[in-house]
Amino acid sequence: MRRLQGLRGASRFVGAGLLDQVAIAAANSANTLLGGILLSKARFGALVLALAVGYFAMYLNRAIVGDVLLALASRYDGEHRARLARNGLATALCSGVVTTAVFVVLWAAWPSRDEIDLRELIWLAPFMVPIMLHDTARCDYLADRRPGKALGIDLVWVGTQAVVVAVMVATHSSSAGGLLTAWGVGATAGVTVYLLRERRLPWQGSPRAWLAETRHLSGWFTITAVVAQVHVLAISFTVAGRLSKIDLGNFRFVQTVQLQPVQNLVTAITSLVVPRASRHAAEAAEPGPDGAAAAATLRRQTRQLAIAFAVLGALMVLIVWPVVSYALVHTRKFAEAAPLALPIALQGAIYLVQVPFTAAMRGMHQARMLFLQYVVFAVVSLSGLTLGATWGGLYGAAWGLLTGSAAGLICMMLLYAHTSRWLGPPAATPTPARVDAAQNA
Template sequence: MQAFRVASRFVGAGLLDQVVIATANAANTLLGGILLPKDQFGALALALSVGYFSMYLNRAFVGDVLLALASRFEGEHRGRLIRNGLATAFCSGVTTMVVFVVLWLAWPHNGNIDLDELIWLVPFMVPLMLHDTARCDYLADRRPDKALGIDLVWAGTQGVVIIAMILTGNESPGGFLAAWGIGATAGATVYLLRERRVPWRGNPKAWLAETRHLSGWFTATAIVAQVQVLSISFLVAGKLSKIDLGNLRFVQTVQLQPVQNLVAAIQGLLVPRASRAAADAAKPGAEGADAAATLRRQTRQLAIAFAVLGTLMVVIVWPLVSWVLTTTDKFAEAAPLALPIALQGAVYLLQVPFTAAMRGMHRARMLFVQYVVFATVSLTGLSVGASQGLQGAAWGLLTGSTTGLVCMVVLYGIALKSVGPQAPAPAPRLDATQNA
């Protein structure tokens, strides 16, 4: 019973942590969609897409590696990984600041694809990346309560800034972006002071040398993923309009982003556990066989649970969101998007246990292959479907998600064949002549 209570607190803290950080991230899109004119909201969505692109590249190169690797170590080895990871995140943030300034200066400030608001993110890219890395440090160390603490600091600070902006009547895309960055700065500062970390004292070269077997493929996968996300924004804004992009992003924020946040929370809890199980599965004898069986059983049970949850979500959320959108004048035209986006969320849920197991088994190359397939089919479906308007584009994206799920399950089955203790080499046999 005591073990059950401890596990419940652990899972509860992890889920609550993700709810808090998801609220901080969703506030820009939700409040921006409600308070800003549609053209300004489209500009905010574009700037956020570019900001997330950079953040998620850093997460792949640093944060996801910490989740999959640092959970296997203790003591000085783990401490060295954290120091080097923070230094790498710091360098990523500085590099991103320079790139954003150059991009903002060089990009034409007119037309449907307008990056005017991107400049507001420049001062905050370092703390955004440090905070994300800090969360992964705590989750890899099985301390989700600490991650929850710094995320509450972020969300609380961001909320105060947004409230002040609204009360003074200064709502703007840049204001929402600045509030987001100020919140991240507060959270990262608390982490650095609490853990007595100095982000530039690590060694990014040592990080690359020790983690390249994971970080290289994780980063390549993230590049494909974020290019896909950016391409969706640019294709919708270019082929249709910024207003259509705003409609798509608003429905995705209301309906799909909560699912993606739940996925991220479960991944953060499952990947370290799957990583330890995969490492134990390589041990000889019964211990290795038991660990391999645990990994398989966990994946199978979670797949069944998430299939049920995804079905319930579609049945309940789809008509509810469709009704809410229909009754609001501002987003009534986006109501037909509710069904394909609900189905897309169900697909993402079903994929969770397979992705967590693959990351835990360190099958980074297979994950890259899966995402290339997913992104290729998604963008093709979007381009073809956009000829039928925004609803057709949404169904095209669902086609890509479904194809990605099928690919992930197939690759998981292949990866499982190499999990478990190595079979002992057969003893040499003597032929009849030698025996004679």
């Protein structure tokens, strides 16, 4: 009976976590999806560039605060975890204020060019504080193993954003600025609910204390996020600069329809698995059979998830690729982008297979290894993008990015295999035989 209740509880936990990611994904992807539908291709390209810069700032803040909450705060309970949450919110507040100032300067100083257009960035500037606070709030809930609460504030975001967009469409006033404003207003509503519910004020914490306590993780997570987001920005600017804004719009629209759901699933599973992996990794360091058993559990979890996601990725390529290709061919606006469906489907499958290894490495606090993997991925990916765009235009660029994703997966698997050899208590780490012996004791 207890086992059945545990399974039901785990199912509710996973279900709430997945629904939460669906909600936050709807809020984020709505910008690109609705922009592709409602705006001209030229204005849509400008929206994509502004979003690329906005996501750069948001994910950089997540590396400094959100990812650390998931990997570190999940190991603690009570006042220790609450203190980490308070200090994380204060750090996110400072990040938002700095980002707002930077966006205003960029908007004012960036030269006007036909292809690289950042005029829409000013619409994001007033909302970067609530966007970063909301992202930190949902990571706080996930680290505390309360995905239902995270789902609640994300539904507030989505609902508020939907109302603003509906008003804009009904009044025939669709614009890139309007879509960005709707996104920011939704984040403001969501984080307001969180702050009132938890009775917290963002300025009650200490950014200095946060950085002092988490520097062993936040430093490497931040460097990795900088590389990751520079990589994303470089893709957008390279496609827009070497090809055109229209090519960028085609590329991002297919990614939104086909790759964005996969990335959302990856984020959801990572957010759920990392706290669990972190606890197993912490227990694995304890001496005795319990530590060896925890290490074996983490290895087994990683292996089983990798097999499951490999099967899921193969099914996705076989099913989603022809469906998306067929749908694009029968649209007027994006018919020329149909050949992108196959390389982007393969890229999504690779991302799925990589999830368990990334989650295990985060749980083991192997931040340096994660940084090394992303450097390899970014270098190969951008090289493939540039060469592919030169030789084969937009379609060559897509296949070049796929090459980088494959290199990143191989590198991650090799780093995990190397790191997991030393997982477990000191007496159990030299050989796998000792781990097995301790487990069977």
